[in-house]
Amino acid sequence: MNTIGIVFTAEFMRRIRSRAFLAGTLIGAAGILVLTLLPAILGGMTSSSSKNVVLVGDPALTAQAKKALAGDFEVASMLPRLDQAPTAAFLDAHGKAVAVAVLTTHPGLRVTVYARDPSQFRESFGRDLATVQIGLALGVPAARVEASSKVPVDVHDVSGRFADAAAADAAKGVAYFFVILLYLSILLNAQSIMTSVAEEKTNRIAELLVATLDPSRLLAAKILASAATSFIQLGVWVATGIVGGRAVTGLLAHGAAATSGAPSPLGTIDVSSGEILAFLAFFAIGFTQYGVLYAAAASLINRTEDLGSVAGPLVIPVIIGFFLAMVAMNAPNDPRIVACSLIPLISPFVMFTRIAVSSVPVWQLVLSLALNVGSAALLAWASGKIYRVGLLLYGRPPSLKQVIATLRA
């Protein structure tokens, strides 16, 4: 076995057996399981008395309002009038309602709400009761207004990628899930590479290793080992998300909560092989770019306590990439987003999102890959030089001038 293989195997085994890896993988899987359950849990919560409201006003008006509100609320009771401003005890007495809505019609429909949580109701009541307001103004039943206000919209994807809008929405869910995995994985594992390099430097093991093998091969073996463990971790997380999500969706479909609970988006996850390939490609590129950068930075410090100070600036492009990916979900073909999907360090997040939610022209994909692979090679070269020198630098950290001189050497 060559030296890369020996270091890779040793690093891989060390990482996979470490408590931090096991704990991180299990906690991450538990977190993903909670995420898949959350919609069902929240759906269950909002299906109970938390949707109950009391309507007060003219019976004909409250009857129209009840129909209009049916999508968002359940009307626990309807009263012709209120003798005094309602209290919490009054709400408890009426089916543990969350609000009392008093409807008047002078001059148009006007709603006064007494609620346990005042922040929730203005928008939803205003939206739901708009048809009643228009009906009153036009002198027609609200049901007729509602029927007339619905415009059938049939959305088609010109690229033929998505069958309908629902499929495009589902793709966003997939992209969101994978971008979060990419973000967590790069951040956690780049930090792990950093800690490993810093440990070897501060323990002076680096000196022994550099005496035996080329520093670039040492760095490559470390990043490969970290990537391998990261793939395993990702595999566990993705499997947990898909299997857990499908199980929850299945339970909801067959259970009593099926009508009230929302299905988990991960339960209906449908990932194409193209998306998986794109994810793996951009994961590998992003991992390499950040891995070599973090390793080079770690080689410059003398104490593990100083890791935070060099890690901080390197987190910024990861966060920028993540937020731009969120923007790219809704505007994947905006020229600014297209440009960002070509910028190294950021594009692993942005381009992957674009691939997941839209049809990216082949030339953009090829250009992005070329720029990223090229920059990964450049970063690996520069980081390798800094790493080689940094590993044996003790005492005062090098100045920026010294680092530049190292690169030019």
Place this chain on the structure above:
Amino acid sequence: MGTLVLSNVARSFGDVVAVRDVSFTVPPGTTFGLLGPNGAGKTTTMRMILGILIPDRGVVSWDGAAVTLPVRRRFGYLPEERGLYGKLKVRDQISYFGRLHGVPAPEDTRRADAWIERLGLGEYANRRCGELSKGNQQKVQIACAALHEPELLVLDEPFSGLDPVNAETLHSALRTLRDAGTTLILSSHQMWQIEDLCESFCVIADGTVRASGTLTELRAAWPTRIVEVEPVAAPLRSVLEAMPGARRLPDADRPTLAYEIPADADTAALLRRLVAAGDVTRFERVDPSLRDIYLRAIGAAA
């Protein structure tokens, strides 16, 4: 087995000159002591031998050729600062460094067990290195450096921080390697720890070679000798004071006339003159110790 040759090597770090000009030759199978005060350039010289640092000037060669990576894998290194993975078990650690130097499995484990036995680490074989005492960690480090039966083993301050028992164990291990034909280079500023191990020495100070050779050669080059005469009597003292170039040394802890005389002085004639002057109960010509040579070479002699 090859010959290690350093020819005018120099290395600086920014404005700091660590090694100005160092040259020496280590014949195959010999044990070589690299001596010098802290900051003399010993560690930098060793790192250049091992290819960890590239000399700014000069050449390091092994067996007449440049020291390339495949050659370096046949070398062993014990750095001054101990480098071990704290969470790795002793046997795994030793095997790992053996594999890095090209020892195939399962030979690496077999040899690791042999070294564990030789160094008395049996009860710690499955313990994590971070749990061991400094002395035992040092033994593990020696095993890591020697498992692949290196042609050249470079040891930077190998006895630093060891108690006498562990120092003797290490001594014994190094003698075994020396007897097996391994070329050893040891650095130290504790002369007595390496004097009996090494066949030749090089004293470095301020990045330059101040003295080098076997102990016999170094003594031969020493400009003075010491003579000790008893009893302390005025006639004997007069003879010694009259000798050209003689210098009286501070009183020893017993009544002795101690004088430094030129190395080429005729000690037989001196003895005859002393006997003629009075009763001489003791006359001894003392060769300089390695410590004396070292202190004079680095310019710290009294």
